[in-house]
Amino acid sequence: MSGMSIIIKKELKRVFGDKKLVFSMFILPAIIMIALYGLMGFAMGAMTSDIEEHENKVYIVNADDRLKAAITASEFDKNNDLTYMTESEYRAQEQKLSDEILNGDSQMIVYLDPEFEKKFTSYSAAGDAIPQLIISYNTTENYSSNTYSIFVAGTENKPGVVDAYRTMLLQERVGNLDILNVFDMQQNIIQKEEKAKSQFVAMMLPYMIIIMLFAGAMSAGVDAMAGEKERGTLASMLLSPIKRTSIASGKIIAMMILSGLSAIVYVVSMMIAMPVMSALGGENTPMAGGLGGLSLDLVQGLELGAIMLALVFLFVSIISFLAIRAKDTKAASSLISPVYIVVMVAGMLTMFMSGKDVPIYRYFIPVYGNAVAIKDICNGELLTSNFLASLAGTVLIAIVLTIGIAKSFDDEKVMFNA
Amino acid sequence: MIQINGLTKIYKLNAKKMQELKTKENTKVAVNNVSLEAKPGEIFGLLGPNGAGKTTTLRCVATLLKPTKGDIKVCGFDTKKEGQKVRDSIAFLTNEIKLDPNFSADYMFKFFGHLHGMKDEQILARQEELFGVFGINDFKNKKIEELSTGMKQKSAIAVSLVHDPKVVIFDEPTSGLDIVTARSVTDYLKYLRDQGKTVIVSTHIMSEAEKLSDRIGVIIGGQKVEEGTLSEILEKNEAADLEDAFFKLYSKYNPEK
Numbered sequence: 001m002s003g004m005s006i007i008i009k010k011e012l013k014r015v016f017g018d019k020k021l022v023f024s025m026f027i028l029p030a031i032i033m034i035a036l037y038g039l040m041g042f043a044m045g046a047m048t049s050d051i052e053e054h055e056n057k058v059y060i061v062n063a064d065d066r067l068k069a070a071i072t073a074s075e076f077d078k079n080n081d082l083t084y085m086t087e088s089e090y091r092a093q094e095q096k097l098s099d100e101i102l103n104g105d106s107q108m109i110v111y112l113d114p115e116f117e118k119k120f121t122s123y124s125a126a127g128d129a130i131p132q133l134i135i136s137y138n139t140t141e142n143y144s145s146n147t148y149s150i151f152v153a154g155t156e157n158k159p160g161v162v163d164a165y166r167t168m169l170l171q172e173r174v175g176n177l178d179i180l181n182v183f184d185m186q187q188n189i190i191q192k193e194e195k196a197k198s199q200f201v202a203m204m205l206p207y208m209i210i211i212m213l214f215a216g217a218m219s220a221g222v223d224a225m226a227g228e229k230e231r232g233t234l235a236s237m238l239l240s241p242i243k244r245t246s247i248a249s250g251k252i253i254a255m256m257i258l259s260g261l262s263a264i265v266y267v268v269s270m271m272i273a274m275p276v277m278s279a280l281g282g283e284n285t286p287m288a289g290g291l292g293g294l295s296l297d298l299v300q301g302l303e304l305g306a307i308m309l310a311l312v313f314l315f316v317s318i319i320s321f322l323a324i325r326a327k328d329t330k331a332a333s334s335l336i337s338p339v340y341i342v343v344m345v346a347g348m349l350t351m352f353m354s355g356k357d358v359p360i361y362r363y364f365i366p367v368y369g370n371a372v373a374i375k376d377i378c379n380g381e382l383l384t385s386n387f388l389a390s391l392a393g394t395v396l397i398a399i400v401l402t403i404g405i406a407k408s409f410d411d412e413k414v415m416f417n418a
Numbered sequence: 419m420i421q422i423n424g425l426t427k428i429y430k431l432n433a434k435k436m437q438e439l440k441t442k443e444n445t446k447v448a449v450n451n452v453s454l455e456a457k458p459g460e461i462f463g464l465l466g467p468n469g470a471g472k473t474t475t476l477r478c479v480a481t482l483l484k485p486t487k488g489d490i491k492v493c494g495f496d497t498k499k500e501g502q503k504v505r506d507s508i509a510f511l512t513n514e515i516k517l518d519p520n521f522s523a524d525y526m527f528k529f530f531g532h533l534h535g536m537k538d539e540q541i542l543a544r545q546e547e548l549f550g551v552f553g554i555n556d557f558k559n560k561k562i563e564e565l566s567t568g569m570k571q572k573s574a575i576a577v578s579l580v581h582d583p584k585v586v587i588f589d590e591p592t593s594g595l596d597i598v599t600a601r602s603v604t605d606y607l608k609y610l611r612d613q614g615k616t617v618i619v620s621t622h623i624m625s626e627a628e629k630l631s632d633r634i635g636v637i638i639g640g641q642k643v644e645e646g647t648l649s650e651i652l653e654k655n656e657a658a659d660l661e662d663a664f665f666k667l668y669s670k671y672n673p674e675k
Contacts, residue, residue, distance in 0.1 A: 003533060006529065006532045006533055010521075010529055013521075013525075014518070014520050014521070017520070017521075018520065228518070231516060231518075231519065232514050232515050232516040233515075233516055233517065233518040233519075235482065235514070235515040236515050236516065236517060236518075236530075237533070238482065239480060239481075239482070239505055239508075239510050239515070240505060240530060240533035240534060241502045241503070241505040241506035241533070241534060241535075242502070242533055243502070412482065412483045412484060413430075415482070416477070416482065416483065
């Protein structure tokens with residue numbers, strides 16, 4: 001066995017030989033993620049059904065028979081508490097009713113012009129007065145804004161009261177409504193099927209992969225470098241007759257395996273968590289389709305795997321380099337935190353990027369270039385030259401950092417604070 | 419064989435350290451022009467107060483620190499140019515270098531055996547011998563973190579000797595040990611000497627140095643101020659015992675006095 005493989009074996013045994021560590025590194029995050037997304041779905045579902053089922057208090061002033069008929073036709077009166085009022089009743093308590101809306105005690109006031117009928121029937125030419133329909137509601141209250149939108153536009157199965165009312169009045173005025181329809185419009189959508197399916201995933205996946213890989217590398221890396229240095233156990237390895245580069249690469253490969261595994265755990269938990277969330281929260285929950293919208297062929301899968309591997313290599317080497325240069329684990333964590341933020345931002349940049357003409361030099365930029373490449377894979381648009389550029393930039397920096405780590409092992413100031 | 423020729427080690431101090439040491443100098447001479455030789459079949463005792471430069475000297479021998487000036491040869495290998503060969507020839511034990519607390523003595527022994535390129539059967543043979551001598555078999559499968567100070571030290575000594583090195587460098591090996599464990603360690607050091615190994619031990623315990631060492635070097639303020647057998651040192655300093663001789667030397671050479 002070479003020195004490097006002995007070190008890899010030991011580093012892996014350190015984690016897998018400790019049930020508590022295995023639980024906290026691989027099992028707990030999965031449980032937390034599934035529970036958290038499930039809880040989010042449950043909360044969203046509960047909130048939606050609560051809003052839908054809530055009995056809303058609505059005042060309707062000066063309603064005529066047509067409006068009442070429109071309300072009945074739209075079944076708006078079924079779940080809501082409607083109070084019809086006359087102009088004088090309304091004016092007597094106008095301020096109080098307005099305060100009720102403000103405080104969330106009632107949801108909406110529908111006010112019809114007292115001269116509605118007169119203005120409607122006497123209208124004959126442009127410039128004539130048209131009647132007013134004033135709806136007062138509170139956009140900061142969920143119940144109120146939901147009542148407004150159902151009253152105006154209706155739901156999937158039922159028309160809105162305002163729509164129904166308007167149709168009635170128009171029919172009365174013009175007779176045949178078809179006369180208002182001057183042309184029919186049809187939509188003809190031309191798109192790549194895979195891009196349409198995976199658009200949301202393509203936006204989120206680079207960011208999620210980057211965050212998960214970095215988080216996995218961080219938990220494994222700080223202790224394996226700064227922790228071992230602090231405890232004096234790294235020095236015992238430096239006393240053995242193997243090359244410093246063997247120690248550095250052994251540790252880095254072991255950490256890559258661990259953080260890769262932890263990223264896989266995260267992805268699998270997310271694939272389980274998303275459907276759980278949508279099952280509890282309904283179809284309108286964000287990412288309800290999970291990662292299912294994404295389908296990759298073998299080459300794309302291999303490209304994604306290679307990019308993830310390069311990213312793990314980069315993250316582990318960045319974290320190890322900073323951790324070994326830091327005095328202790330505390331200092332290491334504070335050195336790594338700003339890097340985490342930079343990496344997050346680099347991953348996030350692709351979320352808001354449009355167009356596909358990213359110049360090739362940008363693919364060389366570590367993290368950012370990889371994120372763009374992952375996005376391209378999801379959209380089925382990654383060029384081989386861009387793929388290679390994104391790998392080269394990342395791997396090159398990671399190799400330089402690995403050499404830096406091996407050199408640090410030989411640096412007495414770093415290792416022994418001498 | 420260890421040959422140290424004109425070893426000088428100068429540390430650069432940062433602002434924080436300068437403040438800690440209450441000095442305006444940005445360097446500290448930890449070891450100043452020390453030369454000595456430890457031969458096969460003898461125990462060389464390095465005696466000195468805390469901060470005298472003993473540990474720095476031994477770390478330079480073990481290739482963990484690089485000499486600022488001078489050179490060191492271990493079994494004929496230069497510590498600067500042939501570090502890997504030097505490390506293969508030595509056992510180095512010091513308080514600040516520890517075994518990983520997450521593993522057992524059994525695993526650590528095999529791990530370091532493998533790092534030294536040993537085969538499984540060689541490792542097992544060495545384990546049988548060393549675990550027997552230090553009574554480690556009873557707790558060999560317990561994690562290091564669960565062991566007492568004495569058990570940890572015994573395990574560390576056994577692990578450091580896994581590859582049967584020609585040179586044994588122990589920095590204060592009995593520090594923190596009870597009298598029984600300390601005795602087993604010093605007895606084994608004598609056994610190693612009798613096996614023809616070169617043994618170098620640093621200590622600030624006079625009685626230990628007196629009983630254990632064939633030759634003694636006294637370091638004060640980074641300089642070697644005396645070297646010889648116990649009787650030579652006593653005679654030269656007109657002292658009744660080593661403690662007497664040490665205090666005479668200390669009052670003569672202590673730079674702060």
